[in-house]
Amino acid sequence: MLIRFLYLSAIWFALSLLATLIVGARLRRSDPTLSLGWLAAVILAGNLIAIFTFGRIFEIIILSLIAFGFGGYWIMRLRDWNAAGQVTWSMTVLTTILFIIYAFMLTAFSPLNPISFVFALIFFFLEAITLVLALAHMHESLDVVCRTRWHRLVDKLEPVPGYQPMVSLHLPAYNEPVEVLEKTLTSLARLDYPNFEVLVVDNNTPSEQTWRPLEEICRRLGPNFHCLHLDQWPGYKSGALNFAVAQTDPSAEIIGIIDSDYEVEPDFLKELVPAFADSQVAFVQTPQDYSDYKGDLFSESTYRGYKYFFEVSMPARNERNAIIFAGTMGLIRKSVLEEIGGWDEWCITEDAEASLRILKRGYQSLYIKRSFGRGLMPFNFEGLKKQRFRWCFGGIQILKKHWESLMPWAHWVDPDNKLTLAQRFYYLVGGLGWFSDVFNLLFAFFLILGAVFNIFSSPVQVRPLTDTVLVIPAVFLLLHILRFLWVLRNRLRVSLGVAMATMYNFFSLGWAVTLACLQGLVQREGVFLRTPKSKSASRAWHAVHVTQWETTIALLCIAAGLLSYIINPNWRTLSLCFLLFWQGSLYLAAPIYSLMSLRREATLASQVSEQGRPVAEQWAARWVVALSMVLIAAFSLISFLPEPVALPDYTRFLPVDLSVSSVSPASPFSSLGGLNTSTPTATVTVHSANCREKPRGNGERLAILYAGDQVEITGRNEDLNNPWWYVTIPNSTESCWLWGMTATTNGPVDDLPILP
Amino acid sequence: MQRELQTELSRLLEEAQHDVEQGKRENAYQASLKATRLAPDEPMAWYLRAQSAPSNEEHLICLSRAYSLDPLLKPARTELRSAVHRLLKQEPFLAYVHETEELYQVRSGLDLLINIPKNRAFEPPYLKKNPSLLKPAFTWLYLSLLALLLGGVGAVLFAPITAFQVLRIQSRPLYRADRVRLLVIMILSLLVWIVSIPISWLFLIRFFP
Numbered sequence: 001m002l003i004r005f006l007y008l009s010a011i012w013f014a015l016s017l018l019a020t021l022i023v024g025a026r027l028r029r030s031d032p033t034l035s036l037g038w039l040a041a042v043i044l045a046g047n048l049i050a051i052f053t054f055g056r057i058f059e060i061i062i063l064s065l066i067a068f069g070f071g072g073y074w075i076m077r078l079r080d081w082n083a084a085g086q087v088t089w090s091m092t093v094l095t096t097i098l099f100i101i102y103a104f105m106l107t108a109f110s111p112l113n114p115i116s117f118v119f120a121l122i123f124f125f126l127e128a129i130t131l132v133l134a135l136a137h138m139h140e141s142l143d144v145v146c147r148t149r150w151h152r153l154v155d156k157l158e159p160v161p162g163y164q165p166m167v168s169l170h171l172p173a174y175n176e177p178v179e180v181l182e183k184t185l186t187s188l189a190r191l192d193y194p195n196f197e198v199l200v201v202d203n204n205t206p207s208e209q210t211w212r213p214l215e216e217i218c219r220r221l222g223p224n225f226h227c228l229h230l231d232q233w234p235g236y237k238s239g240a241l242n243f244a245v246a247q248t249d250p251s252a253e254i255i256g257i258i259d260s261d262y263e264v265e266p267d268f269l270k271e272l273v274p275a276f277a278d279s280q281v282a283f284v285q286t287p288q289d290y291s292d293y294k295g296d297l298f299s300e301s302t303y304r305g306y307k308y309f310f311e312v313s314m315p316a317r318n319e320r321n322a323i324i325f326a327g328t329m330g331l332i333r334k335s336v337l338e339e340i341g342g343w344d345e346w347c348i349t350e351d352a353e354a355s356l357r358i359l360k361r362g363y364q365s366l367y368i369k370r371s372f373g374r375g376l377m378p379f380n381f382e383g384l385k386k387q388r389f390r391w392c393f394g395g396i397q398i399l400k401k402h403w404e405s406l407m408p409w410a411h412w413v414d415p416d417n418k419l420t421l422a423q424r425f426y427y428l429v430g431g432l433g434w435f436s437d438v439f440n441l442l443f444a445f446f447l448i449l450g451a452v453f454n455i456f457s458s459p460v461q462v463r464p465l466t467d468t469v470l471v472i473p474a475v476f477l478l479l480h481i482l483r484f485l486w487v488l489r490n491r492l493r494v495s496l497g498v499a500m501a502t503m504y505n506f507f508s509l510g511w512a513v514t515l516a517c518l519q520g521l522v523q524r525e526g527v528f529l530r531t532p533k534s535k536s537a538s539r540a541w542h543a544v545h546v547t548q549w550e551t552t553i554a555l556l557c558i559a560a561g562l563l564s565y566i567i568n569p570n571w572r573t574l575s576l577c578f579l580l581f582w583q584g585s586l587y588l589a590a591p592i593y594s595l596m597s598l599r600r601e602a603t604l605a606s607q608v609s610e611q612g613r614p615v616a617e618q619w620a621a622r623w624v625v626a627l628s629m630v631l632i633a634a635f636s637l638i639s640f641l642p643e644p645v646a647l648p649d650y651t652r653f654l655p656v657d658l659s660v661s662s663v664s665p666a667s668p669f670s671s672l673g674g675l676n677t678s679t680p681t682a683t684v685t686v687h688s689a690n691c692r693e694k695p696r697g698n699g700e701r702l703a704i705l706y707a708g709d710q711v712e713i714t715g716r717n718e719d720l721n722n723p724w725w726y727v728t729i730p731n732s733t734e735s736c737w738l739w740g741m742t743a744t745t746n747g748p749v750d751d752l753p754i755l756p
Numbered sequence: 757m758q759r760e761l762q763t764e765l766s767r768l769l770e771e772a773q774h775d776v777e778q779g780k781r782e783n784a785y786q787a788s789l790k791a792t793r794l795a796p797d798e799p800m801a802w803y804l805r806a807q808s809a810p811s812n813e814e815h816l817i818c819l820s821r822a823y824s825l826d827p828l829l830k831p832a833r834t835e836l837r838s839a840v841h842r843l844l845k846q847e848p849f850l851a852y853v854h855e856t857e858e859l860y861q862v863r864s865g866l867d868l869l870i871n872i873p874k875n876r877a878f879e880p881p882y883l884k885k886n887p888s889l890l891k892p893a894f895t896w897l898y899l900s901l902l903a904l905l906l907g908g909v910g911a912v913l914f915a916p917i918t919a920f921q922v923l924r925i926q927s928r929p930l931y932r933a934d935r936v937r938l939l940v941i942m943i944l945s946l947l948v949w950i951v952s953i954p955i956s957w958l959f960l961i962r963f964f965p
Contacts, residue, residue, distance in 0.1 A: 114962040118907045121955070125905060215848050228844050231851035243860065246874055247841070250834065342874075404937075412936045650961055 002105065002655045003468055004054055005063050006098040010475050012046040012067060013091040016084070017479050020146065021486045024084040030148045032075055035083035039071040042087055070094055085146025092138050096131050099472055102655055103127055109654040110464050111686055113641040115634065119462045123446060127473075129432075130439045134480055136429040141487040143316045152318050154368055159270075160277040165253035167196040167269055167331070170244040172237050173260040175205045178213045180261050180376070187373070188258065189221045193269035196224065197249050203230040203240035235345030236526060242342045245334070252334055257351065259328035263291070264373040272331055275366050282363035283355060285314070285323055285330040289371035298596035301501035302377055302384055304492050308502065310369070311491040313430075318367035320422035324430070325355035325365070329373050336363060347401075348526035349394025356402055356427055362418030380601040381594035382531050382546045385512040389529040392434045392513045396520025399431035406431075437513040444557055444583040445628060449635055451560035451576055455567050464707060466685045467744050468655075470575045477582070508589035511550045518623040519615060530614040539601070543594040549621055550590035557584030572708055651686070652722075654741045680713045680747030682725050682738055689743065691736035695724035702736040703729045711738065713745065715755040726755050765795050772804040784808035792818075799826035806835070812846075813868055815839055824871040827858045833873050840872060890934055893921040893941045900948045908955030915949035918942075 019042070043064050050060050067090075074090040081089070107117075107124040169188060173181060181200070188198050200218055202211040211229050218227035228247065233239050241257070248255065254276055258264060268286075275284045287310035293303030317323045325332060330351070337343075340357045343350040359365065378384040404410060406428040410417050419427075446462065463469060481503070488499035512529065519527060531546040544551065561580030565573045684705045692699030695717045705711065714735060715726035723740030768791040775784035788805035795801055799822045806818035816839045822832040844850070849865030860872045888894075896918035903910025922942045926935070 108958050112962060114907070114959060117959055117962050121907065122905055219845075226841065226844060228848045228850060231849065233852045234855075242874070243872075246860065246872055247837065247844075250837065407940075409936065409940045413933045413940075648961070650958075 001059055002098070002102055004050075004056060004059060006095070006102050006468065006472065007054070008046055008050045008060065008063055009067065009091065009095040009098050010472055011049050012042055013088075013095040014475060014479060015045055016042045016088040016091045017483060020084040020088045020142075021482060024082070024088070024142075024486075025145050025490045027082040027084055027146070028148055030079060030082050030086075032079070035075040035086050036072060038083040039068060039075065039087045039090070042091070043067055043071075067091070067094060080149040080151075081142065081146045082148050085142040088146075089139065089142050092135060095472075095476075096135055099476070100128050100131060102468065102472075105653065105655050106463060106466065106469065109650050109652075111648050111651050111688075112462075113638065115638045115641055116462055119635070119638070123462055126439050126442055130436065130443075131476070133429070133433060133436050134476070136433070138480070138483060140312060140316045141483055143319070144312050145487060145490050147319075150315075150319065152321070152366070153315070154366060155370065157271060157274045157368070160274045163274060163277045164193070164195050165273065165276065166249055166251045167193065167254045167256055167273065168244075168248040168252035168334070169196060169198045169256040169258055170241055170248075171198060171200045171258050171260060172240050172244070173200060173202045173205070173211075173214070174237070175207075175210060176202075176260040178210065178217075181214060182217050184258065184260055184262055184264070185217055185221055185225065187263040187265075189225070190266045191264065191269055192266040193273070196269060197252065198225045199244045199247060200225070200227045201230060201240045201244045202228070203233045203237070205229070236348065238343035238345040238347065238350040241350070242345065245337065245342055248334065254331050255334050255337060256331045257327045257329075258373070259375055262328055262373045262375040264329075268329075268372040269331075271370075271372070272368065275368075276331070276333060278364070280364045281333070281366055282336040282358045282361075283325045283330060283332040284366045284368060285326055286368050286373075287311075287314070287371045288326060288329055289374045290377045291374035292376055296596065296599045297498075297501050298381070298505075298593055299377065299600050300498055301505035301593075304488065304494055304498060304502040305505045306377070307492050308488065312487055314367050315369060317426050318365075320420065320426060321365055322359065322420075322423040322426040323355070323365045323367045324352045325358070327351035328375070329371075332358075336361075346525065347394055347397050348390055348528075349398065352394065353398050353401075356398060356405070359423055360405060360417050360419050380597040381508075381543065381590070382597075384597075385509060385531065385546070385590075386529050388509045389512045389516045392516035393520045393527065395431050395434050396517055397524075397526070399428075400520070402427070403431075434513055434517050437510040438517045440510055440583070440586065441514050441553070441624070444553065444580075444587075445631060447576065447580050447583060448556055448560045449632070451564035451580060454564045454573060454576065455560075464686045470572065474575070474579075504585075504589040505593060507586040508550070508593045510586055511547075511553070511590060514624065515617065515620040518627075519620050522623065523615075525613065527613045527615040529620065530616045532617055539598055540595060543598055544591050547590040547594045549617065550587040554584045554586075554588035554590075557581070557587065570708055651739075651741055654686075680745055680749045680752065681710050682713050682727055682743040682745050684709045684711075684738075684743045686742045689738060691727065691729065691738050693736065695726075695737040695739075699737060702734065703732075705730075705738065705743075713747075713749060713752060716749065716752045718754050723749075725749075725752075761794065765791055765798060765801070768794065769798075769800055769804060772801075772808070776804060776807045781808045781810075785810065797825060799823075799829050799832065803829060803832050806832070812839070812842060813866065816843055816870060817868060820869075820871040823873060824859060827873065836871075836873065840870065843868075843870075888934075889925055889928060889930065890937055890941070893918060893925055893938065896921050897941050897945055897948075900945060900952075904948055904952050904955065907959035908952040908957075909959055911948050911952030912956050915945045915952060918945035918948075 047060050047064055051057065070093075071087055071090040074093070075083075075086045078086050078089065103124050107120040110120070112120055171181075171184065171188075185198065185200070198218075198221075200214055202214060205211045214229075215227045218225040226247070228243075230240055230243060233243070235242065245255065254273065256269070272284050272286065275281050288306065290303050290306065293299045314323055327350075332354075336358055337354070340354060340361070344353050344357075347353040355365065378387050404413060405417055405419060406424040408424075410419065410424065450462070484503055485496065485499045488494060488502055489496065492499070492502070494502070515529065532548065557580045561577035561584070564580075565577040684707055686707060688707070689705045690701045691703040691705055693702055694700075709730065711727040711730060713725045713727050717724040717737075724737045725740060725743065725745070726735055727738045728735050768787045772784045772787035772791060775781070775787060784804065785808035788801055788808060791798065791801035792805050802818045802822035802825065806815050806822060809815040809818055816836075819832050819836040819839055822829055823836050827833070843864055843866070847865035850862045851864075852860070853863050853869065854861040855874070858874055860874060862870055862872060864870055896914055900911045900914040900918055903914050919942055922938045922945070926938055930938070
């Protein structure tokens with residue numbers, strides 16, 4: 001029943017999501033009656049498919065009632081969403097819960113030796129966490145596209161007559177080209193606001209020739225432009241910004257952060273300062289935008305990748321007062337910054353960290369979705385990789401320090417912690433979300449090992465490759481990819497090609513994110529990634545060289561998948577090959593994007609500032625290598641322990657698997673009986689299954705069948721709830737009894753003769 | 757002797773204050789100079805000397821000294837910021853020397869050693885986190901969670917040890933927050949223990965199928 005419910009729920013999930021992809025963004029009203037009607041329609045459509053495939057009307061009715069109740073609950077909870085979003089969300093949650101239950105049952109009751117079981121348990125936890133994170137992404141996507149009522153959306157702030165407090169704009173710089181800074185400062189000089197100062201804080205730039213010209217530029221631009229150079233200054237960018245706070249005009253009420261490469265529009269302050277008339281507003285953030293993205297796919301996809309955060313994540317967070325202060329193009333109340341103790345100097349994403357501490361004190365934040373300035377993106381893939389490493393490392397630092405503030409019991413530990421449930425959720429998911437790439441690498445590793453053991457026909461296994469294990473995760477993967485592309489297309493207004501390029505741009509940085517996560521877990525102080533240097537003068541070779549790890553992983557995945565299928569061709573190894581190709585493509589994106597960035601590199605200089613101690617990529621990767629070695633060593637231990645010789649008693653709790661053909665609408669009459677005359681077959685789904693003389697667990701063993709063995713069924717026992725199939729032993733004329741829990745069936749089994 | 761010094765200092769300070777107000781800078785400077793020599797740890801003396809100092813450098817040094825002796829001397833703090841700004845207009849170079857919870861000590865491009873106030877509250881840095889009394893309980897809880905992941909048998913043993921650690925620590929005087937944390941650890945260890953029983957059973961039956 002669990003499996004049938006899972007398949008049915010997956011059908012509802014697929015139907016509702018596909019409908020949402022088509023009409024979800026256009027439906028601009030939310031009406032509970034309409035939503036309930038749509039929920040019923042999706043359930044009925046799914047039921048039709050179910051009736052024509054695996055039958056069981058009574059079960060379908062029960063399951064439909066449960067799903068309707070579950071969907072109804074979410075429709076009542078998500079009143080600001082349209083019907084498409086509400087139904088898709090409820091079906092996604094339902095399917096995810098069911099799959100997690102199924103995966104646990106499979107882990108718990110498959111006949112595995114103890115070490116295999118431990119691996120299966122680890123794999124299960126990884127899978128469950130990944131699915132929960134995928135749920136969070138689904139929620140965010142539906143929240144921004146299917147939302148019909150926005151409560152905190154502000155396009156333009158109303159001016160407050162007479163309210164023009166002093167604003168101090170801080171411009172931190174490290175080793176920046178003077179031409180870039182001059183453009184930024186000139187744009188600030190054109191600000192249409194009467195009461196502001198600009199502090200240019202150059203910290204630790206080694207060459208005097210680089211920072212001295214700033215002095216002259218500031219002098220030229222007027223008395224409200226101040227320049228200071230800080231030498232041997234600790235605390236990286238935060239240290240410099242904290243000193244700037246000390247040098248801020250005492251009458252300043254608001255502080256703004258501007259990156260050194262941003263050209264700011266004249267109305268930046270005029271439009272945003274009115275937000276601070278409300279004394280509860282502590283900071284305002286606007287999107288970070290870039291001007292140099294047109295002309296090549298690398299730049300365009302990188303640009304869209306940045307935009308995704310400001311078009312999807314920030315509006316969703318803003319609805320719950322949970323935005324992140326992203327530094328540049330944001331304003332912050334000076335008194336609040338002083339109250340929280342300034343910028344934290346241990347964190348390399350000090351702006352995001354500060355926003356969490358501010359929200360903890362119960363202040364309000366505001367996101368204005370209009371870009372007021374444009375900066376420069378990293379000039380090549382190497383720069384992008386370093387930047388993403390830094391962001392992720394900072395995210396992990398924040399998570400490590402503030403995890404307790406985000407827990408359900410945070411209010412009891414610290415009554416002054418005023419974070420709401422939604423704020424805690426967004427900050428927690430934001431931090432944990434980085435680990436998706438670590439899990440992705442682990443999945444790739446598990447798949448490669450699976451393929452290697454398959455190539456050498458080793459009996460080691462972590463989880464039986466049942467049809468459900470192959471089909472449902474593939475459905476999840478496909479639907480979540482479609483959902484991601486849909487959000488990109490809808491929110492960023494891009495073509496499908498650019499959306500796909502943007503998606504792969506995210507994937508291409510998975511390795512850098514993985515390194516940052518692992519490094520962040522073991523290292524306290526800020527570090528930056530140093531990519532390998534190549535001795536060759538060829539830029540193309542260097543571009544490939546800086547992605548050598550990603551390329552190696554990609555090639556390993558592809559080679560393992562191909563070999564596995566070539567040596568042992570069947571549809572399971574084909575599925576494994578497909579999954580490995582998919583994983584390989586995620587890592588292969590890195591060298592491809594690196595090569596694509598060559599065109600951009602030729603025209604621009606590097607704008608990625610680095611702070612912290614340098615960590616060579618080879619050095620950072622040692623954690624991955626160490627983890628892999630431990631896994632391989634532990635994996636090899638599996639073969640030292642015997643697999644269960646007979647089918648253990650506990651396997652009776654194993655969910656009975658459905659074959660793919662029995663739920664495929666392509667053959668709707670396959671299980672109706674009488675209409676299909678083909679001979680039914682059974683395919684063994686567990687590692688090894690005993691074939692017995694009698695349909696009982698204590699019957700004498702006549703043969704052992706192995707995973708993937710397909711045998712012809714010539715009869716069955718009477719009890720369909722605990723089926724035993726009378727099968728023909730391969731390469732023999734004899735027959736034996738195979739327990740139904742260990743195999744899936746193809747063809748009409750209901751009409752088989754019942755044998756004693 | 758002490759009283760005489762104090763009387764003399766008060767007189768000099770009053771005189772300097774009066775001269776500053778009257779615009780008699782030279783007289784004020786002489787009086788405050790004597791005052792700073794007489795009592796080098798008197799912030800008001802340095803502040804008044806700064807008020808009448810003949811050069812910007814001396815003005816800055818005196819303010820810096822006054823501020824470092826008494827960070828609550830608000831006029832010194834305010835004027836110091838303006839003085840540093842004037843200095844930075846001449847020479848924007850500042851090198852880090854040292855810092856305390858209240859001030860930065862820097863060396864300017866003109867080789868002046870200046871104390872600059874930190875304009876913010878002080879938050880204990882993350883890296884200098886003090887060791888917590890709760891550490892053993894947390895350590896055993898982490899071990900229990902890890903053991904749960906690795907088959908559950910270890911968690912059956914470690915979770916009660918965690919609970920024991922909680923009870924042991926609870927007998928000590930603790931902050932309210934730590935008491936709540938201990939309660940949370942206790943609940944979590946109980947949950948881990950409950951979950952670990954079926955998982956360890958599933959693990960153990962693999963040995964005796």
